[in-house]
Amino acid sequence: MIRLYNQPVTGNVMENFFNSPLRNSRSNTTPSNIYEHENAFVIELAVPGYSKEDFSITLEQQRLTIAAEQKQHEINDDKFLRREFGINGVNRSFVLPKTVDADNITADFNNGILNVRIPLQKEARIKKEIAIS
Secondary structure, three states, X not given: OOOOOOOOOOOOHHHHHHHOOOOOHHHOOOOEEEEEOOOEEEEEEEOOXXXXXXXXXXXXXXXXEEEXXXXXXXXXXXXXXXXXXXXXXXXXEEEOOOXXXXXXXXXXXXXXXXEEEEEEOHHHHOOOOOOOO
């Protein structure tokens, strides 16, 4: 085992994560939740600092793409002593199954959360019990 930054091999994992010089906030992707709700998939993106007009949502060949351009967070009178977050732009893509109803995808934006609801086709909602022989 190799010691990095003169730290013991075992230590506080969270402290190492937050204080690591290798950690770069610009390399993080936009956090998302994906779940199934009432015969639809829902994608939630945490996007504070944006408005709904900033987003472009497109569907091409079963690939849903959500994008927004980078915004500058300007502070003119002060100097940053530490800068750990910014509004770095959004560019997330999700490959959707063929069972979704692409014509009825909807999106809404509330309190910094973008919700995209992707309904399933009616044929895909059929539930059938399979007997074991």
